Amino acid sequence: MLSVRSLMAAVAVTALMLPASSYAGGTVEVLHWWTSGGEAKAVGTLKEAFEKKGGTWIDSPIAGGGGDAAMTALRARVMAGNPPAAVQLKGPGIQEWADQGSLNDVEDVAKAENWDSVLPPSLASIMKYKDKYVAAPVNIHRVDWMWVNPAVLAKVGAEVPTTWEEFNAVADKLKAAGITPLAHGGQPWQDATVFETIVLSQGADFYRKALVELDQDALSGETMVKVFDQLRKLRGYVDPGFSGRDWNLATAMVMNGEAAFQIMGDWAKGEFLAAGKVPGKDFLCAPTPGNGYIFNADSFAFFKVSGEDQIEGQKVLASLIMSPEFQETFNLAKGSIPARTDVSLDKFDSCALKSHEDLTASVKNNAFVPSMAHEMAIPRTVRGEFLDVVTNFFNSDMSSADAAKALADAVKRAQ
């Protein structure tokens, strides 16, 4: 019924537009879950740009954190044979849907605009299925950030640490002074975020072996045991009320001087900026120990729609998403940096500049790695197993050796 009605709507729209100009801009229905303040504003800029080109934008926002509700809606739409033209989708999720034969490619737009040369290769490969672009990235979030309250560090006369040993020393000092060293929210994905930054500190090669290629030896080996040892240390540095806390409340603890550090992606910056704090003065952003860059990118995947009007809409949208102007305005609103590496960053703050600088360096050193915790590296199925083991370790007295073994078993089970 629904599909019949929307088909009729599509026909009606097409019929209305035909006499004026054939498919100027086209029609896209965009399914996304950017419903909070900054996010809605960011997606609004895309809508405006699209309509400026004469297109028709059908907005399908679906509230619900993490996009679980949106994925359920998407599944129903695809099963009913009426998918939206573009869907906010990321990481291996794109491949999953492409495997089901549900995605359209936008290869001609990508070729014409030379996406290959402006995107970091490891990000580009996530957007492709069988060597053709089926999705377009809008931003790059850096995950391995520490957010620091410099006033609190000054109280114990400490510097921003650059290795985990230094971190532990500073944290012990803070703890002795009665300050919570690490603000943390005890939700599985937050535990996993901290976990993967420790994995990265063991080298990008190890990160890739363990969290991307899922190598059994790397997962259960000595290095992984060391990673869990450090995670156990960090568990000792969080306050007793951490369990189930939302990430932004943890950010607020750093902001208010109740805690010194938070390990969280750069969406935390949005919280600081919204509270009128100045980077470099009221708060510091520093990469977590190690030389690398864990990225998380939002993107739109293009679903198999029919009708020239909608296909035209997809192409226009793809080109818009990748346009430097949009990438700039969108990322200023969202707090991340553009997915294109050639966009000028004049309007961005010092944290974004640092992020961009490290990105370029890490791409060169082959240390630019996708985030496991944020569904960039591995399918949701395997990621879920990682989250289970890591969060169970974090919240129990399991030994590091047992955790590494459990991790290897869990990954094997999910494959």
Add this chain to the structure above:
Amino acid sequence: MAGSKTGRVVFDRFLERWLPQIVVSPLFATSLLFVYGFIAWTVYISFTKSGVMPNYTFSGLSQYIRLWTTPRWLVALENLFIFTSLFIIGCMVIGLLLAILLDQRIRSEGVVRTVYLYPMALSFIVTGTAWKWILNPTLGIEKIIQGLGFENFNFDWLVDPKMAIYTVVIAGIWQSSGYVMALFLAGLRSVDDEIIKAAAIDGAGPVRTYGSIILPIVRPVFFSAFVILSHLAIKSFDLVMALTGGGPGYATDVPATFMYSFAFQRSELGTAAASAVMMLVTITAIYVPYLYSELRRPAK
């Protein structure tokens, strides 16, 4: 004329005979499809390789093997067992005690009864959220009592993975025992006064009166309370979600939250379906004997 009259009578007869069936049939058909049809579909899905989308290739017992080798599922089952047994026992004991105390014809009984029954008017989501704050060590009871000067007071069950499931039990009992009280109170009030007077004349004290006379009479109420509480417990999802979100870690996962997370967060429809079938089997195992005994009784 006569022909049309007999025609009318025939039509009336027809209506009389079939109207009830016609009225009931749409409902019957929809329940058949949307309840039993989807149960069958879920069972089928649990034997396939379904991942992000339903996939109808048969894959035998693989999803069940996967399910039973997942440590998280075992935790969920253990939690269900702990929660269900303590929740039912706790609600029954507290509800019965409250009902017996209220049954002593105390003053302003109506007010007290409302106070005890009121938590039932809240949804489990509200209960869960409220207790989440009350039990949070940095906001609630622990903080308050420490603030009163008892520095060593420690009550952090909510964030202690070994104890967290008991906080769910506490919140659940708080919510539902008032309702059980109302059930029992109604039962107690329905007992014939004559019997109680007779017992008093025979010299039975209150303990003997309740233990040997009144409670056996209200035995059916125990069954109703048991049925209502056990299904509340087995399908408990909202309370756990609001109170602990399944955490810390996955220490308070129950089968319902397990199924939700596998179906909607993990894109593992097959495993989720297998866990749903296991829940169905569990419920059936409890209810079939019960229904059997219930349905046999009216035959006498």
